[in-house]
Amino acid sequence: MLIQEGLLTRDQLNKAVEVQKKSGKGLIGDILLKSGAITEKDLAVVLSKQLSIPYASRETLLLNPETVEESVKLVPEELARKYCVLPLSTHFNALKVAMADPTDLVTLDNLSKVTGRIIEPLISTRTDIEACLGQFYKEGGLLKTAIEASYSAVDYEAAQREEADEDSLSLDNIVASTKKAPVVNLTDLLICQAVKDRASDIHIESFPNRIIIRFRVDGVLHEIPAPDKSMILPLISRIKILSKMDISEKRLPQDGNLRAMIEGREIDFRVSTIPTIHGEKVVMRILDKTAVRLDLEALGFEKKELANYRKVIHRPHGMILLTGPTGSGKTTTLYAALNELKSPERNILTIEDPVEYQIEGINQVQIKPAIGLTFANGLRSFLRQDPDIILVGEIRDLETAQISIRASLTGHVVFSSLHTNDAPSAISRLIDLGIEPFFVTSSLLMVVAQRLLRRICPKCREAYKADPALMPPGWKLEHGATLYRAKGCADCANTGYFGRFAIFEIMTITDRIEELSIQRSPLSAIRAEARKGGMRTLEESSFVKVLSGETSLEEALRVTMGAEA
Numbered sequence: 001m002l003i004q005e006g007l008l009t010r011d012q013l014n015k016a017v018e019v020q021k022k023s024g025k026g027l028i029g030d031i032l033l034k035s036g037a038i039t040e041k042d043l044a045v046v047l048s049k050q051l052s053i054p055y056a057s058r059e060t061l062l063l064n065p066e067t068v069e070e071s072v073k074l075v076p077e078e079l080a081r082k083y084c085v086l087p088l089s090t091h092f093n094a095l096k097v098a099m100a101d102p103t104d105l106v107t108l109d110n111l112s113k114v115t116g117r118i119i120e121p122l123i124s125t126r127t128d129i130e131a132c133l134g135q136f137y138k139e140g141g142l143l144k145t146a147i148e149a150s151y152s153a154v155d156y157e158a159a160q161r162e163e164a165d166e167d168s169l170s171l172d173n174i175v176a177s178t179k180k181a182p183v184v185n186l187t188d189l190l191i192c193q194a195v196k197d198r199a200s201d202i203h204i205e206s207f208p209n210r211i212i213i214r215f216r217v218d219g220v221l222h223e224i225p226a227p228d229k230s231m232i233l234p235l236i237s238r239i240k241i242l243s244k245m246d247i248s249e250k251r252l253p254q255d256g257n258l259r260a261m262i263e264g265r266e267i268d269f270r271v272s273t274i275p276t277i278h279g280e281k282v283v284m285r286i287l288d289k290t291a292v293r294l295d296l297e298a299l300g301f302e303k304k305e306l307a308n309y310r311k312v313i314h315r316p317h318g319m320i321l322l323t324g325p326t327g328s329g330k331t332t333t334l335y336a337a338l339n340e341l342k343s344p345e346r347n348i349l350t351i352e353d354p355v356e357y358q359i360e361g362i363n364q365v366q367i368k369p370a371i372g373l374t375f376a377n378g379l380r381s382f383l384r385q386d387p388d389i390i391l392v393g394e395i396r397d398l399e400t401a402q403i404s405i406r407a408s409l410t411g412h413v414v415f416s417s418l419h420t421n422d423a424p425s426a427i428s429r430l431i432d433l434g435i436e437p438f439f440v441t442s443s444l445l446m447v448v449a450q451r452l453l454r455r456i457c458p459k460c461r462e463a464y465k466a467d468p469a470l471m472p473p474g475w476k477l478e479h480g481a482t483l484y485r486a487k488g489c490a491d492c493a494n495t496g497y498f499g500r501f502a503i504f505e506i507m508t509i510t511d512r513i514e515e516l517s518i519q520r521s522p523l524s525a526i527r528a529e530a531r532k533g534g535m536r537t538l539e540e541s542s543f544v545k546v547l548s549g550e551t552s553l554e555e556a557l558r559v560t561m562g563a564e565a
Contacts, residue, residue, distance in 0.1 A: 206279035300501035352393035
């Protein structure tokens, strides 16, 4: 059925069957998902047709509970999370339940025994179910209770004495405080809540009279209720212990990491501390492998852009650069390209700082400057490892740039990233580093600048007729065209947005761009030539997404204002 729908090729199916034969286990659908051949939605839709079971998704709004209180009372939260199910509604002696695997007879039987109802399954994706569990069970209540308890349990006089004598606190006392139930409970709930809220970072900051805790969700920081100020020292110490840091060192920045099992998923955390005038600040970067789809088609490329990008990354040699600020999704786009290119016939090596996600079948190296393993030194060794494709996490200096370009000119495909605002600026950046213009353009195949836009929540978006007169300069809009604005609902935590996607500015290096670069022409001339060749700017790409209803005008302007030089 997947092949008939055009969602799968016969070759992809044969490869999945071979994997199944070798492992001796696993469902074909799961193997196809892991390989990136199909998406969760593709599988759910086809299974829905095959099993004649309704497909429920966030977009179709079928995951909306009809009677929340009644349905969630029947299925305990712990059980719902364990089996990845959503109780939707009751009707006489039946209970409608959304499931990722409606053929799981054991789960169906257990749910029937617990609820005393006949289970009527609907099929949904695991991602959608896990995203909705929070709204159904109001998971924030546990963290809220722990935070409120931190205030009621405070001995204010003792807390003030401890704060005054913080430097003289013994290490034994600090360690003992981190093992007390309130601190352990608060730390665990804070981390779990951040993962459930789809946060990419947790910020914990200390100020004279209070603690500030913020989650970065879809690229924007949101403050959440924080515990009593007296909890800051044991909370930070607890995180430092878990991250294998030195809890006695508070004067210098530290880096650490930890790994936790949350809802059956193994999630990595990269932890950083810095000393401020009011105490230590902690930032925890959440690296959830299951939340990242290394699939080029899922990133946000338009059809022509994707075809162009795919054509270039399959070239036998040359350099492809991704540009943009920190947090613009460059690493994910690079990983998605490698994930598509990996095969037994190719030797792929990466050198990164840090290695954010581990990809099976690819040799990844973490730089360690303290022992001399830098980007440049690692690259030199790579060239003796018979590579076909090399990923350099970031080009930061002349030496790394020179070796990367040399590798691309000697029969290797090199992927890397640069911190520039747009695609044409990458050429001048390499020249500024000290690379001769001829070598820059001889090695470069393509430069891709990208940004991340928040996706407008499909459940609460609000349509309106846009006024062309109010559009930014250059944005041509037909009179009476329909756009959408963010409104906010429980599903998107009243932000009006849910998830993010990328927009791209893709510059293919042509003979004319090469000539202009060698002549050291102004950046404006290179940009104008790239646009003649079909390059769509970041601002124009964002406008396309606004017109398609994927995001709002406000979000597009927020991200792209100033992106154009």
